[in-house]
Amino acid sequence: MTKEFMAPLTAPVNQQERIVILDSLRGFAILGILLMNMPSFSMPPPAHHDPSVLNEWGTIDFTTWKIVQWFPEGTQRAIFSMLFGAGILLFIGGKEKRLDGMMPADYFFRRQLWLIVFSLFDVFILLWLGDILLDYAVLGMVMFAFRNLPAKKLLIGAGFCFFFMLVTENRNLYHDKEIIHRGEMIAAIDTTKTPLTLIQKEQLEAMEDFKKKNTIESKQVAMKKNIEKNTGSYKDLYEHRTSRYINELVTYLYFGIWDVMLFMFIGMAFFKMGILTGQASVKTYLLMTIVGLGIGLSVSYFRLQQEIYARFNWYEYSKQVWFSSYELSRTFRSLGILGLIMLMYKSGWFKWLFTLLRPVGQMAFTNYLMQSFLCGLIFYGVGFGLFGKLQRHEIYYVLAAIWAVQIIYSNIWLSYFRFGPMEWCWRSLTYWKKQPFKKNESSTDTAGMS
Amino acid sequence: MTNESTAILAAPIGQQERIIFLDSLRGIAILGILLMNIPGFGLPYVAINDFSVQPQGDLNYFFWYVFGPGVFEGSMRGLFSMLFGAGMFIFITRLEKRTTGLMAAELFMRRQLWLLVFGLFHAYVLFWFWDVLFHYAICGIVLFAFRRLQPKYLFIAAAFCLIAMTANENKNLYREKAVIRKGELIAKIDTTTTKLTDKQKEQLGAMNEIKESSTPEAKKKKMEKQIAAVTGSYKDLYKERSGLAERSETYGVYYWAIWDVSLFMLLGLAFFKLGILQGEAKTKIYAWMAILGLGVGLPLSYLFVTFDVNDNFNWYEIIKTKVFDFYEIQRLIHSIGIFGLIMLMYKSGWFKWLFALLRPVGQMAFTNYLTQSIMCGLFFLGIGLGYFGKLEYHQLFYVVAAVWIIQIVWSHIWLRYFRFGPLEWAWRSLTYWKKQPLKKNNSNIGTTGMG
Numbered sequence: 001m002t003k004e005f006m007a008p009l010t011a012p013v014n015q016q017e018r019i020v021i022l023d024s025l026r027g028f029a030i031l032g033i034l035l036m037n038m039p040s041f042s043m044p045p046p047a048h049h050d051p052s053v054l055n056e057w058g059t060i061d062f063t064t065w066k067i068v069q070w071f072p073e074g075t076q077r078a079i080f081s082m083l084f085g086a087g088i089l090l091f092i093g094g095k096e097k098r099l100d101g102m103m104p105a106d107y108f109f110r111r112q113l114w115l116i117v118f119s120l121f122d123v124f125i126l127l128w129l130g131d132i133l134l135d136y137a138v139l140g141m142v143m144f145a146f147r148n149l150p151a152k153k154l155l156i157g158a159g160f161c162f163f164f165m166l167v168t169e170n171r172n173l174y175h176d177k178e179i180i181h182r183g184e185m186i187a188a189i190d191t192t193k194t195p196l197t198l199i200q201k202e203q204l205e206a207m208e209d210f211k212k213k214n215t216i217e218s219k220q221v222a223m224k225k226n227i228e229k230n231t232g233s234y235k236d237l238y239e240h241r242t243s244r245y246i247n248e249l250v251t252y253l254y255f256g257i258w259d260v261m262l263f264m265f266i267g268m269a270f271f272k273m274g275i276l277t278g279q280a281s282v283k284t285y286l287l288m289t290i291v292g293l294g295i296g297l298s299v300s301y302f303r304l305q306q307e308i309y310a311r312f313n314w315y316e317y318s319k320q321v322w323f324s325s326y327e328l329s330r331t332f333r334s335l336g337i338l339g340l341i342m343l344m345y346k347s348g349w350f351k352w353l354f355t356l357l358r359p360v361g362q363m364a365f366t367n368y369l370m371q372s373f374l375c376g377l378i379f380y381g382v383g384f385g386l387f388g389k390l391q392r393h394e395i396y397y398v399l400a401a402i403w404a405v406q407i408i409y410s411n412i413w414l415s416y417f418r419f420g421p422m423e424w425c426w427r428s429l430t431y432w433k434k435q436p437f438k439k440n441e442s443s444t445d446t447a448g449m450s
Numbered sequence: 451m452t453n454e455s456t457a458i459l460a461a462p463i464g465q466q467e468r469i470i471f472l473d474s475l476r477g478i479a480i481l482g483i484l485l486m487n488i489p490g491f492g493l494p495y496v497a498i499n500d501f502s503v504q505p506q507g508d509l510n511y512f513f514w515y516v517f518g519p520g521v522f523e524g525s526m527r528g529l530f531s532m533l534f535g536a537g538m539f540i541f542i543t544r545l546e547k548r549t550t551g552l553m554a555a556e557l558f559m560r561r562q563l564w565l566l567v568f569g570l571f572h573a574y575v576l577f578w579f580w581d582v583l584f585h586y587a588i589c590g591i592v593l594f595a596f597r598r599l600q601p602k603y604l605f606i607a608a609a610f611c612l613i614a615m616t617a618n619e620n621k622n623l624y625r626e627k628a629v630i631r632k633g634e635l636i637a638k639i640d641t642t643t644t645k646l647t648d649k650q651k652e653q654l655g656a657m658n659e660i661k662e663s664s665t666p667e668a669k670k671k672k673m674e675k676q677i678a679a680v681t682g683s684y685k686d687l688y689k690e691r692s693g694l695a696e697r698s699e700t701y702g703v704y705y706w707a708i709w710d711v712s713l714f715m716l717l718g719l720a721f722f723k724l725g726i727l728q729g730e731a732k733t734k735i736y737a738w739m740a741i742l743g744l745g746v747g748l749p750l751s752y753l754f755v756t757f758d759v760n761d762n763f764n765w766y767e768i769i770k771t772k773v774f775d776f777y778e779i780q781r782l783i784h785s786i787g788i789f790g791l792i793m794l795m796y797k798s799g800w801f802k803w804l805f806a807l808l809r810p811v812g813q814m815a816f817t818n819y820l821t822q823s824i825m826c827g828l829f830f831l832g833i834g835l836g837y838f839g840k841l842e843y844h845q846l847f848y849v850v851a852a853v854w855i856i857q858i859v860w861s862h863i864w865l866r867y868f869r870f871g872p873l874e875w876a877w878r879s880l881t882y883w884k885k886q887p888l889k890k891n892n893s894n895i896g897t898t899g900m901g
Binding site: 092096101102104105106109110113141142144145148246250251253254 | 542546551552554555556559560563591592594595598696699700701703704705
């Protein structure tokens with residue numbers, strides 16, 4: 001997901017040719033993604049985004065939850081999708097200059113299909129349920145058809161995705177509302193006078209089920225069960241995780257298509273407009289930051305207040321809320337955070353940070369899979385089994401440790417090797433030929449490399 | 451999306467270039483598909499492959515066996531997938547000659563994405579929950595990366611699909627076997643002396659769920675519900691059908707299409723490269739395909755059906771008796787046999803009239819596929835005449851005959867005046883993002899490249 005993008009087909013990457021800022025951005029995003037994924041790696045499902053289950057009210061854990069949900073939640077995935085979109089342009093564009101005919105397309109599709117294989121590895125071997133590689137692999141192929149559009153049309157495409165995303169999100173909300181509404185109407189019927197029909201009974205049951213699932217007691221039962229499964233043997237864990245694969249990932253790919261494609265569109269457009277590469281004016285980034293964070297954080301704050309007001313009971317929440325605004329706030333916050341990072345870049349005061357994160361981004365693919373591996377080792381029963389044992393604020397200490405580890409090894413690794421190990425693997429599979437690995441291998445040897 | 455000059459270069463394939471025989475094959479496949487699909491159109495979902503909840507009778511059984519799992523099941527879809535695999539190859543290689551750079555890949559991708567849109571339309575607007583266009587769009591995109599492989603490697607890839615699909619089938623079978631086994635062990639426990647744990651209760655519940663949903667009473671109840679939904683209001687219908695469509699487009703892609711459809715696309719591509727699909731191979735090869743395919747395939751299919759019949763379609767019992775699931779294997783083999791048979795008919799030369807008759811039907815296969823859903827929808831759904839669930843199994847095939855006649859007649863008439871079927875024309879125009887000529891007398895001379 002990194003070198004791959006820039007790597008011109010023929011020679012090993014000429015360091016000067018790379019668009020340095022994109023690597024650093026990717027570094028930010030890949031570390032940021034773990035910030036969001038941390039609760040899913042370490043806490044049982046009903047509790048990851050719901051501080052009521054563990055009764056965290058008023059503690060530092062609650063504050064931690066609130067800050068993460070309010071500000072960065074979902075934005076790193078968005079920035080990563082943007083970079084993936086831009087990467088498609090770079091990958092194909094670079095090859096089109098050097099290769100005739102259809103070969104660039106062939107390499108591109110092979111690369112995407114191998115990414116599917118890697119996603120299966122992430123899910124079925126590393127047992128990570130939140131894998132995003134499948135979405136990037138599949139939707140990247142879709143984006144191939146849009147890559148030549150001018151920036152303006154790409155933004156129209158993004159607008160289209162944005163609209164559908166909001167519709168999907170709210171359709172779900174109104175679906176839940178309908179279940180509640182119908183059920184409550186039926187519950188109000190005096191059954192001593194009018195017996196319920198079969199359909200009415202079913203509808204009543206659906207409502208009651210929904211209600212029951214959202215009580216603290218049933219959430220705690222679900223949590224307990226989940227902890228058992230995650231801290232058991234590899235076999236239990238495997239059964240548990242892979243049997244949910246279809247539900248979690250394949251349906252996400254189907255219904256969440258807008259969530260990913262929106263930002264791929266934006267990424268392609270921003271790349272063409274120079275926004276992603278730092279070529280736009282400071283004013284542009286300032287505007288992105290102010291508008292993005294201004295709207296995004298307000299909407300997000302309001303949304304969290306509603307959740308807190310409903311005391312994280314989704315049943316009550318669905319009754320009270322009229323518009324589901326998660327994706328709305330996420331989109332604005334993501335644009336705002338991108339603007340903010342670019343302002344930091346433009347200011348020149350953070351050169352050290354961008355330099356530090358560049359190697360992390362250059363081997364983003366390795367680092368992404370490594371996060372699944374390290375977290376698995378720390379949290380699952382096959383490793384140290386800390387799943388469900390840490391308090392919410394404590395998991396962020398683990399995060400800091402993983403960040404430090406990834407920053408250190410990325411900087412060391414890339415002073416000896418051209419690519420991260422998984423990048424090298426991916427490249428070699430895509431070109432179906434072993435790629436040069438060590439830095440000191442002469443570049444002329446591999447001039448014909450494809 | 452494209453600049454003007456390449457758009458002209460990329461003009462659609464001329465009619466004269468079409469490989470005529472493939473159109474006839476496509477005609478057979480598209481009419482054949484209705485034979486397989488008609489139970490889905492006319493019967494409640496539970497009853498489609500379940501003879502225990504339908505009016506009995508030899509005639510009904512005969513039709514079910516022959517056009518269902520015993521002989522033809524999957525063969526026409528298979529043939530259509532093969533033609534799709536060959537078709538994508540023809541589409542791309544011709545464009546590669548006419549265009550430069552990545553234009554061919556781009557047009558191909560757009561074509562597939564529009565197909566995906568048509569598939570969604572088919573599933574959610576025309577309410578056809580067994581739509582395959584969605585799956586063809588996806589599998590076609592995957593196939594792109596394999597199109598240059600030699601037949602040998604294509605066969606290996608196809609074999610991989612067959613193995614993966616069979617493994618999937620059996621994984622599911624054994625997962626359910628385990629549920630039943632565990633549940634039955636728990637059911638034997640004397641609960642007056644030992645209290646069941648929560649986990650045991652759960653496992654018992656899972657077992658009972660399969661058991662209960664397999665009873666004729668449960669199925670009949672489900673059937674009534676489905677009939678009520680499908681023959682009811684538009685809203686009820688939408689709810690019922692969109693649920694099925696969603697399942698097919700999520701679970702269906704992963705568990706089924708990516709193996710089952712890709713398998714035949716890969717075979718089709720290989721057969722095309724070997725000339726087998728176009729009828730260029732020796733008669734002997736087709737004879738062997740027919741003999742081996744039907745000789746081995748039909749007994750296998752018989753065996754496959756026997757499990758269902760012996761246990762009277764009680765899924766709970768079937769899971770317990772079956773040791774190996776081989777749906778895809780038997781389907782592949784009998785489909786190859788049927789393909790061989792069709793090719794023998796062609797090679798013999800005695801059926802020229804039939805192939806000529808079906809050629810226009812195949813030329814507008816896309817239109818015909820979608821209009822089957824419209825016609826059957828109007829006839830069966832509640833928003834139309836509402837015959838859903840009212841016909842006996844054999845009566846469904848009168849509807850097939852009627853649709854066939856209509857489609858054969860209109861295809862011949864339409865293509866006398868127009869170059870393409872209406873939906874083919876729409877699809878082309880969307881793909882090239884330019885209105886395509888439709889009428890035949892648009893002058894062939896002026897637009898030689900445009901045919």
